[in-house]
Amino acid sequence: MVKKIFSGVQPTGNxxxxxxxxxxxxxxDLNNDSQNHCIxxxxxxxxxxxxxxxxxxxxxxxxxxxxxIACGIDPKKSIIFNxxxxxxxxxxxxxxxxxxxxGWLNRMTQFKEKAGKDKEKASIxxxxxxxxxxxxxxxxxxxxVPVGDDQKQHLELCRDIAQKFNNDFKVENFLVAPEPLxxxxxxxxxxxxxxxxxxxxxxxxxLSRINLTxxxxxxxxxxxxxxxxxxxxxxxxxELSQRPEAKNLIGIYSSLCSLSVEKTISQxxxxxxxxxxxxxxxxxxxKIIPISNEIKKLIxxxxxxxxxxxxxxxxxxxxxxxKLKKIHKIMxx
Ligand code: AQP
Numbered sequence: 301m302v303k304k305i306f307s308g309v310q311p312t313g314n315x316x317x318x319x320x321x322x323x324x325x326x327x328x329d330l331n332n333d334s335q336n337h338c339i340x341x342x343x344x345x346x347x348x349x350x351x352x353x354x355x356x357x358x359x360x361x362x363x364x365x366x367x368x369i370a371c372g373i374d375p376k377k378s379i380i381f382n383x384x385x386x387x388x389x390x391x392x393x394x395x396x397x398x399x400x401x402x403g404w405l406n407r408m409t410q411f412k413e414k415a416g417k418d419k420e421k422a423s424i425x426x427x428x429x430x431x432x433x434x435x436x437x438x439x440x441x442x443x444x445v446p447v448g449d450d451q452k453q454h455l456e457l458c459r460d461i462a463q464k465f466n467n468d469f470k471v472e473n474f475l476v477a478p479e480p481l482x483x484x485x486x487x488x489x490x491x492x493x494x495x496x497x498x499x500x501x502x503x504x505x506x507l508s509r510i511n512l513t514x515x516x517x518x519x520x521x522x523x524x525x526x527x528x529x530x531x532x533x534x535x536x537x538x539e540l541s542q543r544p545e546a547k548n549l550i551g552i553y554s555s556l557c558s559l560s561v562e563k564t565i566s567q568x569x570x571x572x573x574x575x576x577x578x579x580x581x582x583x584x585x586x587k588i589i590p591i592s593n594e595i596k597k598l599i600x601x602x603x604x605x606x607x608x609x610x611x612x613x614x615x616x617x618x619x620x621x622x623k624l625k626k627i628h629k630i631m632x633x
Contacts, residue, residue, distance in 0.1 A: 303336045306442040306478075308343035308383065308433070310501075311360035312352075315367050317510040317588070318489035318499035321555050322448030326483060328372040330446060338378035339440055339616060340368055342609075345383045345390065345432060349425040350414075350502075362605045363595065367512055369608075370594035381612030383436065388620035392435035393428075395627060399465050400431050404457055410450065434458035439620040442478045449487035450498060455480045469630050486555035492526040495544025513592050516585050523581040528573045535569040537561055549580060556583045 307327060309319060330336050342364045347357060361382055368380055383389050405411070408430055415422035425432075433454050437445055438461070445455055455478065462475035491497040491508040499509045507522055514522070527545045534540055540547040540561075553576070554564045568576045598605065 301335075301443075303330070303333075304441055304443045304476075305330050305336050305338040305446065305481075306341065306437050306440050307339075307446050308341040308346065308436060309364055309368075310347045311342050311344050311357060311364040311382075312347050312350075312501050313356065313360045313363070314501040314506075314509065315364065315512045316489075316499055316501060317512070317552065317584075318448065319501075320371065320512060320591075321486055321489050321552070322450075322483070323446060324368065324371045324373075326446040326481065327368070327378075330444075330481075331373045331378045334377075338373075339442075340373060340378055340380050341436060341616075342380070342382040343433075343436065346429055349423055349429050361609075362602065363513075363599055365605045365608055366595045366598035367591075369598055370512075370591045375608045375612070379612045379615050380608050381616045382609055385609070385613035386617045386620050388439055388617070388624040389432065389435050392439055392620075392624055392627065393432040395631065396435050396438070396461050396465070397428055397431045399468065400434075400457070400461050401464075404460060405430065408453060408457070410454070430454040430457050431461070434461045437478055438462055438475045439623045440616075441476045441623070443476060444481050445478050446481040449482055452480055452482060471630055474626070474630065485561070486551045489552060490544065490548040492522055492548075494527065495546075495548045510584060510588060512588060513595055514588060515592070516589055519584050519588060520581045523577050523584065526577070528577075533568040533571050533573060533576055534565055537565060549576070553580050553583060556587055 307323065309315070309323065327338070327340055331338050342361050344357065344361055347360075365380060369375065373380065405427060411422070411427055412419075414426060434457065437458050447455065459477040462477045465475050466472055489499045491499050491503060492510070493505055493508045497503075501509075503509065507525055510519055510522055526549060528549070529543055529545060531543070534543060534546055534550075540550065550561060550564050553559070554561050557564070559567075
């Protein structure tokens with residue numbers, strides 16, 4: 301079966317190891333399967349749900365494209381574009397916001413986490429952003445969405461919106477309810493400073509994450525300073541449930557080496573953390589430094605990156621505006 305894949309990354313700077321292992325690595329595998337039709341979107345409209353410096357935003361959009369390509373996405377095989385250039389996304393989001401229910405959105409945990417204590421001051425966009433995400437996905441008859449574990453709830457909302465639209469307007473299967481593609485293991489990479497918090501671009505401390513543009517010395521230093529507990533390396537998987545930092549670092553190592561957690565544990569059982577950290581740093585340097593160098597090279601090729609976005613948005617616009625036209629007809633516009 302041909303899979304129609306859609307996924308997005310926000311151009312909010314500091315793309316990190318969590319974005320790579322939770323999402324982009326998966327994008328690359330999907331891009332390499334000739335059975336799939338892939339669309340990878342730089343979701344700049346999502347980025348402005350929190351305030352952005354326009355100059356930085358422009359730079360980050362191009363850096364996100366450079367990161368996609370440096371990680372291995374081929375713009376000849378997959379469509380790469382930025383969301384703001386295809387107006388159907390915003391139009392469909394309005395229509396779908398009249399289908400979605402307040403109660404559904406009120407349950408979204410990411411809004412609660414991102415808005416924090418002072419949710420009165422959060423933008424309305426931050427609250428309604430899962431509806432724009434649903435529009436992004438549904439405009440392309442997407443069948444599969446590769447995302448990190450943190451986006452699972454938003455994808456369930458997208459399915460509910462598709463089903464309600466189809467029921468309300470009696471158009472069976474018109475909007476395709478997509479399936480999430482979430483890796484079973486290592487789908488949520490945690491902060492290097494706190495194993496209970498997700499690794500995130502917006503976390504103030506740079507020591508909490510490995511950025512995809514980090515230099516060798518930065519990676520080594522961050523792993524050296526990464527929080528661990530006072531006990532030696534675990535000898536069983538059961539021990540990990542009480543040791544979030546050890547669990548996270550072992551997960552990162554296993555994911556990068558394509559090993560099971562059990563295998564990694566048996567490899568390092570009884571050894572001390574410093575030995576494990578040395579090996580982890582080495583694996584990270586081997587994986588991240590070629591990506592980091594390629595991003596830095598590509599970022600200077602502004603015309604090349606602009607051209608990828610232009611061509612990608614022309615293709616995406618054609619597909620999305622055809623779907624939107626059908627939506628208009630169904631709704632009586
Ligand atoms: N820590 C993570 N572990 C696994 N997957 C992750 N993703 C993000 N963080 C992790 C996945 O990366 C994709 C792109 O994410 P995004 O840029 O759209 O935004 P986000 O999820 O809000 O990422 P951040 O880092 O947490 O950004 P800020 O700090 O700006 O809010 C998604 O598929 C996501 O699941």
